[in-house]
Amino acid sequence: MGIMVQKYGGTSVANPERIEAVADRVKRWHDQGHQVVVVLSAMSGETNRLIALAKAITDEPTPREMDVMLSTGEQVTIALLAMALIKRGIDARSYTGTQVAIRTDSAHTKARIEAIDDARIRADLDAGRVVVVAGFQGVDADGNITTLGRGGSDTTGVALAAALGADECQIYTDVDGVYTTDPRVVPQARRLTTVTFEEMLEMASQGSKVLQIRAVEFAGKYNVPLRVLSSFGEGEGTLITVDHAEDDMEKPVISGIAFNRDEAKLTVRGVPDTPGIASRILSPIGDANIEIDMILQNVSADGSTDFTFTVAHGDLKKAMAVLEKVAKDVSAREIVANGNIAKVSLVGVGMRSHAGVASKMFSVLAKENINIQMISTSEIKIAVVIDEKYLELAVRSLHSAFDLDAPAP
Amino acid sequence: MGIMVQKYGGTSVANPERIEAVADRVKRWHDQGHQVVVVLSAMSGETNRLIALAKAITDEPTPREMDVMLSTGEQVTIALLAMALIKRGIDARSYTGTQVAIRTDSAHTKARIEAIDDARIRADLDAGRVVVVAGFQGVDADGNITTLGRGGSDTTGVALAAALGADECQIYTDVDGVYTTDPRVVPQARRLTTVTFEEMLEMASQGSKVLQIRAVEFAGKYNVPLRVLSSFGEGEGTLITVDHAEDDMEKPVISGIAFNRDEAKLTVRGVPDTPGIASRILSPIGDANIEIDMILQNVSADGSTDFTFTVAHGDLKKAMAVLEKVAKDVSAREIVANGNIAKVSLVGVGMRSHAGVASKMFSVLAKENINIQMISTSEIKIAVVIDEKYLELAVRSLHSAFDLDAPAP
Incomplete structure (x- = not known):
């Protein structure tokens, strides 16, 4: 009642x-x-x-x-x-x-x-x-x-x-709830009974499209218990809460694996490594209403730097056009674009208290000979950019390695 | 401006x-x-x-x-x-x-x-x-x-x-204005430059569907100059005003001819000619949400009376069902229904000052051997019910006799 x-x-x-x-x-x-x-x-x-x-x-x-x-x-x-x-x-x-x-x-x-x-x-x-x-x-x-x-x-x-x-x-x-990952990629994917607001936000922003990010933020802010369920069947769905249930003795380290094919990578090579260079490259991109996801900067031995970032695939052409102008301004050597990438993210609040999640992730991918092109982390997420053709393999291997597979029926 | x-x-x-x-x-x-x-x-x-x-x-x-x-x-x-x-x-x-x-x-x-x-x-x-x-x-x-x-x-x-x-x-x-009558029936029909609110109301209630009756009433009440014109061409359309233009020396006797095929006639024969009989017949019809248009009552020589009225064609069956019950109550001899009728109405404010419009209308119809079954009049309208098959002939003859035809091009 x-x-x-x-x-x-x-x-x-x-x-x-x-x-x-x-x-x-x-x-x-x-x-x-x-x-x-x-x-x-x-x-x-x-x-x-x-x-x-x-x-x-x-x-x-x-x-x-x-x-x-x-x-x-x-x-x-x-x-x-x-x-x-x-x-x-x-x-x-x-x-x-x-x-x-x-x-x-x-x-x-x-x-x-x-x-x-x-x-x-x-x-x-x-x-x-x-x-x-x-x-x-x-x-x-x-x-x-x-x-x-x-x-x-x-x-x-x-x-x-x-x-x-x-x-x-x-x-x-x-769909009848939030899954450990997309069941179309991993048939063993499990429906989660509960997931936290933080995890849901990371999963949504990493490409899992069950709920609108703003709605999850709003629910988290006002502490509204949120439940995702199917309108075509019965079932409990997935409850999104502040924390995993108290009686959940074995809190999972990883709650789910999100992925996103809709990304493209841009690298500006041979930029002088001077203060303000990142802003000079990225401001024009923001001005063109292009959203940037991951950013990476490496220093080369010769004192110049390579600057890499990812954008939505649909913005690649527009971003290239902007960068070609910028490249001259910052005396960059060249611009390299790569549309054949994908991002895979492990998400889980349990990550906070468990060391070694990252190293385990990298070794699982290495075992499958999947090269990691970029890495980005937050408190409860590790995301890597890989070659798009390895996406399914990567997700399946990680899903199994982190004990997310459903028990055999 | x-x-x-x-x-x-x-x-x-x-x-x-x-x-x-x-x-x-x-x-x-x-x-x-x-x-x-x-x-x-x-x-x-x-x-x-x-x-x-x-x-x-x-x-x-x-x-x-x-x-x-x-x-x-x-x-x-x-x-x-x-x-x-x-x-x-x-x-x-x-x-x-x-x-x-x-x-x-x-x-x-x-x-x-x-x-x-x-x-x-x-x-x-x-x-x-x-x-x-x-x-x-x-x-x-x-x-x-x-x-x-x-x-x-x-x-x-x-x-x-x-x-x-x-x-x-x-x-x-x-349509590009209000016509003397439906041009599909009379190709010589003329667009009216002006028509009065009263005429427009009579024409609308007699079956001419250019404007909604409530809108015309509203315009008349608040004296809003109303103009009907085509959204597909140019032209002045028809202005609906309180009175015909002052400078219109030859104000028309008749402005237009409206007609309606969508009527049916019901006659209750041999009803005792006693007070309240009309109400006893018509109240049940009204209670059944059937709208009545024309009503006519004739006294027969034997002291009984015939009671005739018209309803929308779609209500004929429903009205018959109601009348069959009523007939017994009022000891009527029989009920006669006729769905093959049509109503033709002359409309014009000029009618007020011109005697002889009715007699001219009747003689035009007589000349064509069209029998008049019912007559109803108002200040600015004369309506007759005739056999439906004579509708076009009646409208065309009247249109010509009352000088409504457009001049030959």
Whole structure:
């Protein structure tokens, strides 16, 4: 008996039949005596359909108007789910981001939630109603419609759960939880019962796309228990918490392995090793709105240095164009680009208390003759860049070596 | 130089290309120095698409939730038009019914406008902006989204024009004005330069579907000059005003001929001619939500009476079922139904000052051997019910006899 916030993604509400299935699931929770708030995305495909309409008119759609248009996607699904619940004899009411109200700043298409007025929702819950809220959208101080950016519905769910002091925020999606790694690469991958916010953040930023990073940050900040589960089956999913369960005697050293093929490496060779050189190379890249992931700098014997960094694969061409100008300014010898790389990351809070994780990782890769091109570490993560063709081999070997494989059935 | 409210219907914004054409037209008015407020419908077909989604979930969609869903249609078109205007260098801003705010009562799916807060629009107009408002929708006192019913965008346009004291409310549609009669039946039909509100109301209620009746009533009540024109061509369209132009020396006796095939006639024969008999027959019809158009009662020689009335063709079966019960109660002899009838109406404010319009109408029909089954008159209208097969012949003969034919080219 508590307040449950349930968020269903686009594939879970893709058509009337699936919306009916969501209504069945919501009804079960409601019948058990829970107060249920549902947050919905737009039907999968709808956002792309709307963007295509805008692009047919202009290459640069005005962000304010994009938000007016894009916010209609969730407005359709919330109304349909409310109808489906009412058909099942449950009193339900839908609300747009404006109606709730989910107050955001005015950064159209990527707004941030500032406050939520929960009075209306609480009154509905107390009256026995199920409340259905449009995800992804809000309203600024002047009454303009805003959106939170792709995947923003997760953030809406977590923010509502925080505002209402919900017992749990359940994120229903098309996977049944967070896995030790992508089961398409490692069939022995295991669903995690729990994972910490920190681990989830590292895994998300390393390429595991189960949850939006902002939603995890938000949940961590407000200590909202977050659970990822499948909207197509049953099961406990994965609970994301502050720490692993107290009674988990054998806390895992490594919780999961994330990887990302979508990276490219750029090396600026023979740069004079003088102060400020990194900034002179990277500032123009940032100015061009290119995000940088890993950075590495080696000093050569001749007093010059090689400067290496990675960017998203789609930004490689743009980054090259920027660097060619910069290279002359800093008298670099040459620029080398490599699009055939991949990043593999071990993630786990247990790493803090266990020495030797890094050396074990490197020896596992060495045994498979996989050369490490770059290394980056944090408190709970070790990431390496390798040749893309070794990605599957590397992930499988590490998954097995760190005892992540599921027991044979 | 004045405030122009322009309303574009669903076919005028059916796709991005047509929205661009609307933007071109709006730009021309804006460039001439007018302050322009645009009211839009949803893309044609969109409302039906949404209704089909709701019907896939439930046969009885909750009206409140229907409104949440249906209001998205205009929200998409207003954003797209604003983008198209901004692309043309015009500062533009879109508003939903909630944002404006168009305050209505809470009668979901058929709400009535109670008030409009025009502060925001005036500020935008004064800043040189074009304001694009979602038609068909509003918001009630509790912040719930409401809709005005089919064709409600016309009403939004007129209400905004009234609130802003606009110089004109222009209704852009797929016809280029109001005609003396349907040109598909009479190729010689002429576009009217002006028509009065009263005439327009009679023509609309008699089956001419250019404008929504509520919009015309609203315009008449607040004395808003209303103009119907084509969004696909140029031309002055038809101006709907309080009276025909002063300088129109030869005010027409008849402005137009409306007709309606969608009627059916029911006769209850041999009813005792006692007080209250009409009410005993018609009350059950009204209770069954069947609208009655014309009513006629004849007294027979034997002291009994025949009672005849017309209903929409689609209600004929339902009305028969009701009447069969009633017939016993009032000891009627028999019930006769006729679905093969049509109504033809002459409309014109000039009728008031010209005797002999009725007799001329009857003699024209007699000359063609068309039998008149029912007659109904108002101050500015004479309507007759005839056999459906004579409809085209009747309309053409009357159109010619009352000098409505366009001069030969």
